[in-house]
Amino acid sequence: MLPSEPSHIEVGVVDFWKSCGSVVLWQQDEPKQLSETLIREKLQTNKQLICTALNYQAIEFAFEGEYSHWLGIQIGKRKNGIYKTDINSLIGFAIELFGFESVAA
DSSP, rough: OEEEOOOOOEEEETTTTHHHOOOEETTTSSSSHHHHHHHHHHHTGGGGGGGGGGSEEEEEEEEOSSOOOEEEEEEEEEETTOOOOOOHHHHHHHHHHHHHEEOOO
C-alpha cells in the first residue's frame, strides 16, 4: 500500500535514469501544486526529458520510509521513433493519484 503522500516527484527516461539524469519537480515540504510553466522550465535543464529517441519518459513518485519504493508511470508518447513528454498527463497523474492542484504560473 502506498503512503498518502510521496516524498518527491521527478521525471526521467526509463532505463536511462542515471545516464540521462532526472529532474525533481516537487518535494514534500512544498505546496501540492504543479504548474505547466514551472514544469517546462525545470525540464528545459535536460532536453532528453522533453524529447528523446532513447526510451519513454516517466514520472516517478518516490516514497521514503522503512521500505523506500517508487511508482513510475509512462508520460512519454512515441511518434516517428521519438518520445515526447506529455505534460498534461504528468499533471493529471499527480492530481488523480495524490490530490495535487494544477495552478497557473
